[in-house]
Amino acid sequence: MKKVIFFCVFSCWIMQITSSDFSVGGSSDVRVQMGENITLNCSMRNRYEVAWYHLRSEELVLLISAEKDKNGRKLLINYNPNSNRMKMTADSWITRVSLTISGVTESDSGLYFCGIKSDAPEMFFDKPIRLEIEETKTEVEITDEVTVTERVLMFGGVGLAVFVFFLTTVIAGGIIYHRGQQKGWRAAKRASIMSYKSAK
Numbered sequence: 001m002k003k004v005i006f007f008c009v010f011s012c013w014i015m016q017i018t019s020s021d022f023s024v025g026g027s028s029d030v031r032v033q034m035g036e037n038i039t040l041n042c043s044m045r046n047r048y049e050v051a052w053y054h055l056r057s058e059e060l061v062l063l064i065s066a067e068k069d070k071n072g073r074k075l076l077i078n079y080n081p082n083s084n085r086m087k088m089t090a091d092s093w094i095t096r097v098s099l100t101i102s103g104v105t106e107s108d109s110g111l112y113f114c115g116i117k118s119d120a121p122e123m124f125f126d127k128p129i130r131l132e133i134e135e136t137k138t139e140v141e142i143t144d145e146v147t148v149t150e151r152v153l154m155f156g157g158v159g160l161a162v163f164v165f166f167l168t169t170v171i172a173g174g175i176i177y178h179r180g181q182q183k184g185w186r187a188a189k190r191a192s193i194m195s196y197k198s199a200k
Contacts, residue, residue, distance in 0.1 A: 027128040033136050040099045042114030042126050049117040052099045056110030064088050109133045
């Protein structure tokens with residue numbers, strides 16, 4: 001019965017928070033880039049039980065919970081299905097606990113609630129923390145410098161073009177010279193023939 005009452009009260013409180021304007025100060029906003037680690041803190045003074053909840057897309061999920069041992073000097077984890085990514089630690093006097101999430105993804109965004117409890121059945125909650133995941137920005141360096149390979153290709157191409165032009169010019173000149181020489185020989189031959197006939 002106590003669990004049912006707690007769930008109803010907590011659900012009503014969540015609805016009030018999610019419907020409020022966070023810019024007024026209803027939550028603490030934390031931004032982190034995708035793939036990084038994030039640590040969320042919660043005060044646990046004069047309390048013996050603590051739990052972290054995650055609200056995303058109107059779905060409330062218990063992430064991790066723990067309680068102090070009998071001497072009150074050690075924090076015992078009693079629920080943590082995501083132990084490979086989530087870890088809860090406390091200071092030496094267990095007055096402050098921290099939730100560390102490794103390698104955050106887009107699914108980790110949303111509201112986080114830290115609930116603390118003493119001997120009373122009610123659980124008290126700190127101000128919620130809204131976690132926003134930012135995509136990793138890749139900087140592309142733009143440079144106008146020409147690399148050595150590009151210079152070799154550029155000058156190699158220019159040199160090849162000059163060589164082809166020079167070779168074409170030489171070949172064309174040789175052809176023109178050869179044709180001109182042939183025309184000259186023909187003209188000289190004709191002239192000699194004509195002079196020979198006139199001499200007779």
